[in-house]
Amino acid sequence: MRRTRLGLVGALAAVLVAAGLAAGPAAQAHERQPTLAGLAERxxxxxxxATDNPELTDSAYTKILGSEFDMITPGNGMKWYATEPEQGVFDWTAGDQIVDLARRHHQRxxxxxxxxxxxxxxxxxxKEWTAAELRAVLKKHITTEVRHYRGKVYSWDVVNEAFNEDGSYRETIWYKTLGPGYIADALRWAHKADxxxxxxxxDYNIEAVGPKSDAYHRLAADLKARGVPLDGIGLQTHLALQYGYPATLEDNLRRFSRLGLDTALTEVDVRMQLPVTDAKLAEQAAWYRDLTTACLAVHRCVGVTIWDYxxxxxxxxxxxxxxxxxxxxxxxxxxxxxxxxLLDALRQRAVT
Structure with a gap:
């Protein structure tokens, strides 16, 4: 009787397999839905x-964050106010939480x-700083933070938003006190630390060819010519439907590549004027598809990051x-x- 039952079970299993009803590992793998990261990896x-520390208590949110993406950007936890709230007193709590989360999910x-x-x-x-004082403060901050995360991060946005819309230098505390040379110094100090x-x-608003992206192109060419350690240009890509799509995005990516630089779309979102309509959602979808396709078309565009998902x-x-x-x-x-x-764009054949 025992052998008869086993025989019946075996026959039933064979029928299920033949019918494609047995969910073995191969079948489960076949049924698994593709992720943005998995398709991009191809x-x-x-x-x-991007992510930020307050939302990490939301388990439904972190489940998607951990499964769809293979690169994480801390929205605020590594900025100066969080990491050096008092002069010479460093706090890595928020940044470390993001790094630990990424490590658990096998993300960079x-x-x-x-x-x-x-x-x-x-x-x-x-405070009013002398050039010597502020330079020392900047060097210490960069060196200390980069050393803390040495070997734990893929890349750094070393200098953020250095130019105005017309291509002139932004009048920041760094530029006004140290002059434009602070950018090369920051890159050198970061490279030495890691x-x-x-x-x-x-920077933002540098997706299209224009005065601001031209300024970055000139600066990058100069830095490369002088042997300053610069590896890439991050195009934030904060877009808005009412202002039009940056039609020269792909051309812009290519000209930075010709300088021997990587590019990345680093803070992508596509906002709209409310209320939401189906037509706006369709246009937004087309923009997401097009900007991803532009990155895929340029060999040295290394990836896309949305500014939280x-x-x-x-x-x-x-x-x-x-x-x-x-x-x-x-x-x-x-x-x-x-x-x-986005899935449709990433499923397309790679063009280089």
Whole structure:
């Protein structure tokens, strides 16, 4: 009787396998849905998301963050106000939390950012510094932070938002006190502290060819000619439907590549004027598809990072009243047409 039962079980299993109903490892692998990171990897690219410490208690959010992406950018936890709140007193709590999260999910980290004019602590902005004093402060901060994360991060946004829209230098505390040479110094100090990290300059409104991106092109060419350690240009790609798509994006990526530089789309979102409509969502999806396709078309465009992946935690409504819905997942963590458009773009054949 025992052998008869075993025979029946074996026959039934054979029927199920023949019918494709047995969910063995091969079948499960076949049924597994593709991820943005998995599809990007086929092109030799990464697909990442920014995140921030407050939302890490949201388990539904972190489940998607840990499965869809292979690169993480800390939105705020590595900025100056968080890492050196008092002069000479460093706090790595927020940044370390993001690095540890990425490690658990087998993700890399785009570290952001070392030198910026915004989100600086009061002790730094509330004092008049001599050039020698401020240079020493900047060198110590860069060296200490980069050394702390040495070997733990893929890259650094070393200098963030150094130019105005017309291509002139932004009148920051760094530029006014140290002159334009602070950029080369920052890159050299970061490289010395971690020779293996990729070093970027990063800015917004440089996606299209124009005065601001021209300024970065000139600066990058000069830095490369002088042997300054610069590896890439980060194009933030904060876009808005009402201002039009940057049609020269691919051409712009190519001209930086010709300088021997990597490029990356580093803070992508595509906001719209509210209320949301199906037509706006369709246009937004097309933009996400097109900007991803542009990156895939340029060999040295190494990846795309969206500035958090869900409208639930987007920065846009707080900074642009009446605008929002900028990301591929909505506030309920449901995918929008933009998510399908990204999948479609990443499924295409790679062009180099």
């Amino acid at each position: 092109h030799g690219r990464y697909f990442g998301s 980290v785009r570290a952001h950012t070392l030198v910026w004019h915004s989100q600086l602590p009061d002790w730094l902005t509330g 020779p293996h990290a990729r070093l970027y300059l990063n 869900t409208d639930k935690y987007s920065w846009i409504p707080d900074f642009f009243p009446g605008e929002g819905a900028a990301l591929p997942w909505d506030e309920r963590l449901d995918p929008k047409p933009a998510y399908s458009a």
